Amino acid sequence: MHKWILGAAFLAGLTLLPAMAQETPITQLSTAPDPSAVQLTLFVEGLNRPLFITSAPGSDAVYILQQGGKIMRVEAAGGTPTLFLDISSLVSAEANGNGYTERGLLGMAFHPDFASNGLFFVNYTDARGNTVIARYTVSAAGATKADPNSAQKIFTQEQPYENHNGGNMAFGPDGDLYIALGDGGSANDPEKNGQNLQTLLGKILRIDVNVDKGYTIPPDNPFVNGDGLPEIWAYGVRNPWRFSFDRATGDLYIGDVGQNRHEEVNFQPADSKGGENYGWSAYEGKHPFQNDQPTGGTPVEPIAEYSHSNENGCSITGGYVYRGSAISSLQGAYLYSDYCSGRIWAAYRDTSGTWQNNVFLEAGFQVSSFGEDANGELFVIDYVGTVYRLMPAS
Numbered sequence: 001m002h003k004w005i006l007g008a009a010f011l012a013g014l015t016l017l018p019a020m021a022q023e024t025p026i027t028q029l030s031t032a033p034d035p036s037a038v039q040l041t042l043f044v045e046g047l048n049r050p051l052f053i054t055s056a057p058g059s060d061a062v063y064i065l066q067q068g069g070k071i072m073r074v075e076a077a078g079g080t081p082t083l084f085l086d087i088s089s090l091v092s093a094e095a096n097g098n099g100y101t102e103r104g105l106l107g108m109a110f111h112p113d114f115a116s117n118g119l120f121f122v123n124y125t126d127a128r129g130n131t132v133i134a135r136y137t138v139s140a141a142g143a144t145k146a147d148p149n150s151a152q153k154i155f156t157q158e159q160p161y162e163n164h165n166g167g168n169m170a171f172g173p174d175g176d177l178y179i180a181l182g183d184g185g186s187a188n189d190p191e192k193n194g195q196n197l198q199t200l201l202g203k204i205l206r207i208d209v210n211v212d213k214g215y216t217i218p219p220d221n222p223f224v225n226g227d228g229l230p231e232i233w234a235y236g237v238r239n240p241w242r243f244s245f246d247r248a249t250g251d252l253y254i255g256d257v258g259q260n261r262h263e264e265v266n267f268q269p270a271d272s273k274g275g276e277n278y279g280w281s282a283y284e285g286k287h288p289f290q291n292d293q294p295t296g297g298t299p300v301e302p303i304a305e306y307s308h309s310n311e312n313g314c315s316i317t318g319g320y321v322y323r324g325s326a327i328s329s330l331q332g333a334y335l336y337s338d339y340c341s342g343r344i345w346a347a348y349r350d351t352s353g354t355w356q357n358n359v360f361l362e363a364g365f366q367v368s369s370f371g372e373d374a375n376g377e378l379f380v381i382d383y384v385g386t387v388y389r390l391m392p393a394s
Helices: none
Strands: 038-044 050-055 061-066 070-075 082-086 105-110 119-125 131-137 152-157 169-171 177-181 203-207 232-235 240-245 252-256 262-268 304-307 316-321 334-338 343-349 355-362 367-372 378-382 386-392
Touching: 050 105, 050 378, 050 386, 061 105, 070 105, 105 169, 105 177, 169 240, 177 240, 240 367, 252 316, 252 334, 262 316, 262 334, 304 343, 304 355, 316 367, 334 367
Parallel strands: 050 367, 240 316
Antiparallel strands: 038 386, 050 061, 061 070, 070 082, 105 119, 119 131, 131 152, 169 177, 177 203, 203 232, 240 252, 252 262, 262 304, 316 334, 334 343, 343 355, 367 378, 378 386
16 A cells, blocks of 8 residues: 555556447547546545445446455445445454554455456455455355355465555456565565565566466466566566556556655556566666666666655555546546645656656545546545545536
């Protein structure tokens, strides 16, 4: 999660790409998105530390994660949330306290075939603070509740410190599960995990969960034949909060929380073969950091960054490329925010292919996550307990 709210930046879920709203996805914008065309409209309130909202294939409902371990289900049209799953007894106890913590229930991803197999995955820190990814099923075909007794742990990772747990998960367009793990915590990456290919900390992982138990390694992962652990897809991240796939193009966007000065957005094109080094802890954003040396050559620079001093920020909250149909002027723009300032930016490529990064909205609250419904419409979450829907201005 974030430096403040969950170690440094929380992450988001996706499934196999649905049919696109347009035959040729908009990837370059001729003009900056117009803030006057949108508004934030109340969707649901009264939640306890909400961290993520996502949708399930074949369902009109959305699912909201609360840090303490409860997942709430809400019909897409709105209404009263109902309990989908409660794993409060499994997550770190401090996630149900009143103090600041980066532990708890941090991520969720529905299997692309959820409508037929009822499978989904959760990412949480356990009683000892270690990362657990578990597979669950619904209680019956088409049921509106999960079966708490169906849990099967498929992955665990020891966390040396209390922060920078990452936690985001999403299925990519290839059907594999992508997982964000922070660098293990503390400050300045004291164990140098970001550039160490012999640890899973400070990485984006890619695994195949289409097996009866556990997971397998996709044969085309970049380090499957050595030089690094086979689960690693990309490295050099500090605390990704969050990442998402553009549902129209398959491109990957990663919001990575910085140390003290710079927050960044990293980009991986859909045709990538993996293995990108995003720089941490040799770099914070585009800036060399504490004389650390990168592994494997010059790291990939972020497509966007902002400084704490210029933007009154503290911790990036990664978002999504807008692919809904309600706000045509937003098509192709990637929205992200800062947890402290509540400022929302729009990053996009102009007609020359150059990345632009413009302030878009002032949310005025602690943005803990964005979310996407089944139709590509976006939500924005206030960590205090409210979810807003991004709507056309009335």
